[in-house]
Amino acid sequence: MNNVILNIFDVESEAFQSFNELKNFKQTENTKIAQIALVQNVEGRITVKDFYNFVDSANEEAFKGTLIGALIGIIGGPLGMLFGASLGGLGGLTVGTSIDTAEASLVQYIANKLPPNETAIIALVEEKDEEVINALFSKYKTQIIRWEAERVADDIVAAIKVQENLYHQAQVELKAERKKERTQKVQEFKDRIKKEFATLKSKIKI
Template structure:
């Protein structure tokens, strides 16, 4: 089965060790094949890429499913779901329920706290034990998602992000339009006032000449 496997870690050095071993296996661990993987860390409101792995027959990480997922997590959608305002605080059981019933994007923005590290890998596996043995060499929590479902979720999130950006541009454009209308009205009054002032000055001058 093709899965997105997420391994949550609290200790950065341990996550690095695990990821290094993963890379040394060159994409094959028992009956498990790894297409691409990434090691990320949450620093405040940012997701920092610490390391990545791609098989030779893959394109750049930026164009991969995982690369696109990280882009979504670090963009407006991730900020909206909580990555930018702090992780949702709750019991482990509540987090487990969220990861079972919610999306990967929602789960990751909820679980990743400042300083946390995660390994995310796109794999094909017939037996989960091979990858689990490697990941469980250090304390971690492993969660799996159907890669096809995540692909659809990421595409949907991309569309939502585009819609949000479009709506924001439209709103800013409308606000600018209203602001420009207000400026036009103010300029109209200013120009009209200037003409009224000119008329008053001319009348005053004419009256003075008549009296003389």
Template sequence: MKKVGIVTFKENAQAYEALSQLKQISKSNTLAIKQAALIKKSFDGTKFVVKDQLDYQSEERVFTGGLIGIIVGILGGPLGILCGWIVGDLAGVSTNYIQNKKLNTIFDRIAATIKNDEISLLIYMEEEDVELLNTMVVDKLHGHIERFDYAKVKEDIDEAKKHLH
């Protein structure tokens, strides 16, 4: 089943370790990594940048954008700010409002999940069983993972693209 996952860690070094481990197990019987990127939310919460990445969809295994690139581009671009996906951080809205805000899209969830100046791991994968990734990033590296169904992510991207035109 195709999924997108966002993994957060207590320390940025753990995110780099997780990406390194993903490179070693890029394909197993229950997990196939298609793309992954370490993304960092800026100190002031206004930008997202890719710090490192891998792409097993292209022949050269060089990050060409794809699904992960689209997500990061929408998150960090003007559309993300205009649609309010990260405006809560920018406008200094009360913490109570941010905590109670209804989070509908993958962009909302990612923006709310990653803390300012934090590096997280964004993964596009085919996953039949959650055990392998849970063992690697949750049990061994003490990370927290949130998974999204690919179909829902695609809907969110398609809806966001409508607002770009």
């Protein structure tokens, strides 16, 4: 099963320690890790503190084109903030818990469940046994939540479309506002011209 795993830490230092340990993960036939990212909510915006691409670790730019890179790009943008404001809390999750993705997409969940200063690890994994990954985090105070990678990919594509529509809508509204401002400015010039000629007319001696 290809999964995207979200691991939310109660202690920030443990998140960094766990991330460094994951970078040295030995791939096996049953468990493979493709990408990991350490993220944190900094003043209401999800930011990347560190990342690692097991497939191409030497190319930092390659991360932006990965599934996790695209996910973080969405979460860190205006759409992520919108989801965070609109989605109700989802509590009571523990290590290894899976949630119904019909209830919330990963984009929505991270935006809603990662409050200011909280830290998390997001990973793309192929796993035949979930207990392997669970065991890696068992010594930390964490929540582990899984989504099917294919579903996350669908959500990202849909989110990108929504983001594009929001951008287009903003451009239309901005254009309309500029037109309104221009119309108002033209009217101001007309009123001023009318006033100026009225003033001149009052000064004409008949």
